[in-house]
Amino acid sequence: MPLHLLKLCVGIESVAELRRFTLARAKASPGAIHAHVTRMRPTRAGELLDGGSLYWVIKGQICARQKLIGLEDFVDSAGVRRCALELDDDIVSVAPRPCRAFQGWRYLKPEDAPADLGAAGEALPEELRRQLSALGLL
Helix, strand or coil, X not given: CCCEEEEECCCXXXXXXXXXXXXXXXXXXXXXXXXXXXXXXXXXXXXXXXXXXXXXEECCEEEEEEEEXXXXXXXXXXXXXXXXXXXXXXXXXXXXXXXXXXXXXXXXXXXXXXXXXXXXXXXXCHHHHHHHHHCXXX
């Protein structure tokens, strides 16, 4: 059974902005694997790479996910060990759900992960999705 990660998407205001950022990064480095660098390597790598995703918290809500495709350990230029969370370029919007701020990342069990929105949910503007979620209607 896959396990997921939950991470704050600092500096990003919307799923649309996350998509633009990812696309710009892909254009700047064609063929490169999109990755998010973190200090610690997840200890449950096997479960994460068995179909797990990185769920992004944007403006206090879990809003999107990207499939995890690999974990790569490396040492940065300052000699600090890091882990690159290698991600699929496809960003999937999920049913928004409130989430308090935290540091680092957290494991997210499959049964606790929000459902994908699908085409009907994607058609709604993101701000409206946030408001409907806050009212408990989405």
